[in-house]
Amino acid sequence: MYAEPMSLRYALLGLLAEEPASGYDLTRKFERALRRYAWHAQHSQIYPELNRLATDGLVMVAAEGPRGRRAYAITDKGRSELRSWMLNPPDVFVVRHEFVLRLFLLSTLDADDARAVLRPIVEESARELATLQDSIATNDATTPPGALPAFGRLVAEYGLRSFQTMHDWAVWAMDQIDRASPTAPPDRPLG
Amino acid sequence: MYAEPMSLRYALLGLLAEEPASGYDLTRKFERALRRYAWHAQHSQIYPELNRLATDGLVMVAAEGPRGRRAYAITDKGRSELRSWMLNPPDVFVVRHEFVLRLFLLSTLDADDARAVLRPIVEESARELATLQDSIATNDATTPPGALPAFGRLVAEYGLRSFQTMHDWAVWAMDQIDRASPTAPPDRPLG
DNA sequence: TGCATCATGTAAAAAGTTACATGATTAG
C-alpha cells in the first residue's frame, strides 16, 4: 500500500536537523562521514532532492552566500517527518555491503588466494582502528569530564567496535586457514 | 578509465562457483543468506543477468529440468573473471546500510525517542545472536572434530561477531543515554 | 593571473524495485 524507502530524503533531512547546510556541504558530509559506513550520494542526486524537499516544505532556504550558495534549514514539518521515519524502522533494513559479499565468496578461492584477500583487510582495519581511536581520544579529552556524551560519540563508538570486530575476525580467519593448509612448514619451536 | 562495479554479476558468479543453480535457486539464496548481511537482488534482476553471463561465456546451462528449469554452472572463463575480481578489491567498498544511517541520525532525537529506537535493536540483535549461535553449534557438532573448518564457517563467525558487537553497543548506548538523562528518578539503593 | 576550490545544475545510462504476466508440477 505504501512505499516508504527514499532513505536519501531522510539522510538529508537528518543532516539538516543537526545544522543548516548547502548542497555542497551535504555532498562533503556524505563523502567524508557517511560513505564508508552507511550511505552515499553524489551531488547530482543531492541538489534535485533538496529542491524537492523545499517544494514539499520540509526544508527551506535559510541563507544565501557567494557563488549562488544556498544554505538549507529543516522546517518543523521536516522535523516531524524525520522523527516519524526514525521511530518506524522497517522489518528488514536495506543492506548492500560489498565487503561482506566478498567474505561470502571467499569460499570460491583456494587457501593462498584467500590469505591474499584477508591480509590487506587485517592491515587496513588496524590502521582505520588506530585513526578512530585517536580521534575519539581527542574528542573525549576536550569534553568536560563527567558531562553528557554527545550523540556523535555513540556513532564513533559503533564505528570503533565494528572495526575492532572486523580486525579480530580477519586475524582469526587467517589463522583458521593456516591451520587447515599451512603454506610453509610451521616454524615450530622445540618442545 | 574502467568501471568495474556490477557486484551483482560477481555475486551470481560466486554463488555458481560453489555449486550449479537455477535462477530460482539463486533468488532464494539472496533472500535467505545474502540479503540481511551483504547484498540483495530480485528475480527480475537475476534472470536477465544470467542470460547476459551466458552470452558472455562466463556461465553455461548445465542441466534442464521440469517447468523449464535451467541450472547454470560457472565456466573456466567465469571462474577466472571471478578470481580476478576477488583479488582486486576497490579502495572504498560500496556500503549502503540503512541501520547505520539511522544510528548517525540518532542525534536528531531526544533521549526518550532515542531509547525507543535502541530498545528493539537490543532485543532483536539478542534474538538474532541466539539463532546464529545455535546454527553454528549444530554445524560445528556435525563437523568431524579437529577437521578443517569450511569457508562458510568463516562467514558465520563474522555474522556472529557482528551481531554481538551490535548488541553490546546498543546496550552500552542505552546506558550512556540513561546516564545523561534518566527518565524516572533512578531506583537507587540506600547507601 | 592562474589554479584550487566552491557552488550548482542537467542529461544519459545503468542498476534496482515493483508490478504485471504466464504456466508447469507436486503434494495433500
Add this chain to the structure above:
DNA sequence: CTAATCATGTAACTTTTTACATGATGCA
C-alpha cells in the same frame, strides 16, 4: 482438484552513477 510452490520472464518506474556543463570566489 486445488493450493502451494516451482519456474521464468517483461514493463514501467525509481534510484543511483557517470558524464557533461558552467561559472564565481579566494588565495598565492
